[in-house]
Each structure stands twice: as C-alpha cells, then as structure tokens.
Amino acid sequence: MATFKAVRIDKADKGTTATLTQFDEAELMDGDVTVRVEWSTLNYKDGLAITGKAPVVRRFPMIAGIDFAGTVEQSANPAWKAGDKVICNGWGMGETHLGAYAEKARVNGDWLVRLPDGMSARDAMAVGTAGYTAMLSVLALEKHGLTPKDGPVVVTGAAGGVGSVAIAVLSKLGYHVIASTGRTTEADYLRGLGASEIIDRNELSAPAKPLGKERWAGGVDSVGSTTLANLLAMTKYRGAIAACGLAGGMDLPSSVAPFILRGVCLLGIDSVMCPLDLRKQAWARLATDLDHKKLADITHEISLDQVIGEGAKILAGQVRGRIVVKIP
Numbered sequence: 246m247a248t249f250k251a252v253r254i255d256k257a258d259k260g261t262t263a264t265l266t267q268f269d270e271a272e273l274m275d276g277d278v279t280v281r282v283e284w285s286t287l288n289y290k291d292g293l294a295i296t297g298k299a300p301v302v303r304r305f306p307m308i309a310g311i312d313f314a315g316t317v318e319q320s321a322n323p324a325w326k327a328g329d330k331v332i333c334n335g336w337g338m339g340e341t342h343l344g345a346y347a348e349k350a351r352v353n354g355d356w357l358v359r360l361p362d363g364m365s366a367r368d369a370m371a372v373g374t375a376g377y378t379a380m381l382s383v384l385a386l387e388k389h390g391l392t393p394k395d396g397p398v399v400v401t402g403a404a405g406g407v408g409s410v411a412i413a414v415l416s417k418l419g420y421h422v423i424a425s426t427g428r429t430t431e432a433d434y435l436r437g438l439g440a441s442e443i444i445d446r447n448e449l450s451a452p453a454k455p456l457g458k459e460r461w462a463g464g465v466d467s468v469g470s471t472t473l474a475n476l477l478a479m480t481k482y483r484g485a486i487a488a489c490g491l492a493g494g495m496d497l498p499s500s501v502a503p504f505i506l507r508g509v510c511l512l513g514i515d516s517v518m519c520p521l522d523l524r525k526q527a528w529a530r531l532a533t534d535l536d537h538k539k540l541a542d543i544t545h546e547i548s549l550d551q552v553i554g555e556g557a558k559i560l561a562g563q564v565r566g567r568i569v570v571k572i573p
C-alpha cells in the first residue's frame with residue numbers, strides 16, 4: 246500500500262481532530278493531474294480548518310491546506326505534463342477536495358496555474374492565497390479606475406498576510422498607503438513594507454456614522470464588520486473599497502449613505518472560485534509588482550509537523566506576514 250504524509254482532519258464526537266499521519270494514496274479523490282507538493286502555506290482559513298473553529302471542512306476525512314506549489318507527476322490533462330511546475334489554490338481544496346498539507350495531491354488540471362517565470366515554488370507559497378487575494382483586490386481597484394493620483398489608500402489587518410502583501414504591492418505602484426493595525430509595535434515592519442502612515446485599528450472599530458470625513462480614495466479590507474463600515478463612511482467621492490476578509494466579523498453594520506451620496510463602490514473579492522483568466526493575471530502581476538526581497542523579509546518557514554500548532558496562532562492574530570510550509 247503506497248502512503249504519504251498528510252495533515253488529516255477527522256470528525257470527532259465534539260468537533261474535529263487534526264493529526265499528522267500517513268494517508269493512503271488509494272484514497273486520493275478524482276482528478277486528472279497528480280502533483281508532488283513541494284510547498285504550501287498557512288492562511289487564516291487553514292487555521293479555521295485545523296482548529297475546527299468554523300465549518301470550513303465539509304468532507305471527512307479531509308487533508309487540510311488550501312494552496313500548494315509543486316511539480317506534476319502524472320497528467321491525463323492535455324494542458325499539463327510530468328515535470329511542469331504548478332500552483333493551485335482554492336477550488337474547495339481543504340474544504341470539499343483533499344488539500345495541500347500532503348506530499349501528494351490529485352486535482353482537476355483546469356484548476357492549475359503555471360508557476361510564473363522567475364518565481365520559485367517557495368516564492369509562490371510565500372505569496373499564497375493571502376497574497377493572491379491582495380492582488381485580486383488591487384486588480385479590482387484598478388478596474389474601478391483608481392490611480393495613485395486619486396489620493397491615499399487604506400489597508401486594514403495590515404500586519405496580516407493579505408494586509409502585508411497589499412501594502413507592498415500598492416506602495417510599489419506609487420500609492421500613499423495608510424496601514425491600519427492593532428499592533429502599532431509593528432510600525433517599523435509596516436513602514437518597511439511601504440506604508441506611509443500607520444493608524445491604530447481602534448480608530449475604525451467603533452460603530453460607523455453614515456458618513457465621515459473623506460480620508461482615502463480606496464482601500465483593501467481584510468477585517469469586515471464595523472471596520473469596513475467605517476472605511477466606506479470615510480471614502481472619498483467615487484472611491485472604492487475592496488472587501489476580502491472577515492478577521493473582525495462577518496457582519497456589515499453600514500448604511501447606504503456612502504453609496505448614494507458619494508458614489509462609493511464596495512468591491513467583493515472571492516479567491517476560491519475566481520475564474521482562471523483573472524487568476525493568471527493576478528499571478529503574472531505578483532511576479533512583476535511585488536518586491537520579492539520584501540516578500541522574503543516578511544516570510545518565515547515551518548515544517549509540515551508544525552502546521553497544527555501554528556493554525557491556532559494565526560486565529561489569535563499572532564502571526565506576522567506570511568508563513569510557508571516545507572513539504573518533506
């Protein structure tokens with residue numbers, strides 16, 4: 246029986262359990278491409294799946310992990326051949342389809358994106374779903390028409406994965422970036438990424454008025470709830486906020502005032518089922534518009550057997566920047 250190492254999630258009497266164990270290759274799910282996984286990463290959603298704090302996993306047993314980079318071993322899909330370097334993220338991996346914290350993955354070849362030239366598999370996972378979501382947010386703001394001359398942009402959850410990459414990309418594109426964080430001790434870290442101003446997240450966490458002073462032309466929000474409501478209330482005339490996260494809550498206690506009185510737009514960002522063309526565009530832009538030295542500085546590496554412990558830390562907001570997971 247061929248087996249490989251994996252982080253397995255099982256249903257328990259109360260909730261779920263996560264264990265690092267051997268997984269039987271015969272249990273891999275349907276797919277036309279088998280990949281040797283080399284690197285993965287730890288995202289907020291992975292923390293939810295590992296701890297069972299939210300019902301992310303909808304099939305048991307599950308292999309956790311929502312994204313990987315690796316090398317194709319076998320392919321029955323005409324787009325791919327053995328030896329191709331690929332990235333996969335979302336599409337239900339780690340939720341409904343066996344995921345990335347494993348030495349092997351079998352997936353639908355139509356889910357894969359080719360590793361961009363000049364980007365290593367480790368770099369791709371340093372970006373990970375968090376960084377790629379940050380880029381989807383930037384692309385949405387650009388599609389809205391936002392440019393650096395329109396005014397400052399705000400990034401919430403600044404010291405987290407999405408926030409850190411959003412700051413690095415937006416500052417490289419020439420934006421004046423206002424970083425909102427609960428960890429003001431990380432001010433040097435955030436300035437190093439390219440933030441021009443740091444604000445305490447408490448400024449944005451109280452219940453929002455329908456409209457506030459216009460402070461920014463755009464923003465990337467990974468927090469949700471009252472923070473997103475305040476962002477909208479303080480967005481300049483015809484500006485836009487890309488909403489991609491819920492680290493502060495899933496509700497949105499806002500009013501229609503920013504939309505109907507200032508023409509503000511709320512741009513929804515989903516990374517999981519995002520169409521392939523937009524994914525390719527996002528990864529290509531990440532290869533050119535993200536300073537890879539900065540990315541390296543904000544990334545730290547863990548091994549597969551550390552994933553379960555780190556899962557709880559990301560939910561507690563104790564992780565700074567990005568974590569890559571080396572798959573043995």
Ligand code: NDP
Nearest residue numbers: 289402403404405406407426427467490491492493515516
């Ligand atoms: P991280 O944990 O790395 O970052 C989240 C950051 O949010 C924290 O570092 C912290 O930043 C801030 N934060 C945490 N708790 C609170 C709180 N209670 N109130 C206000 N701010 C808080 O996670 P990621 O960057 O990986 O993901 C961020 C969010 O984006 C998550 O909700 C995740 O589910 C979502 N996401 C959505 C995707 C999509 O497809 N739409 C894809 C990827 C992620 P600081 O310490 O600087 O204040």
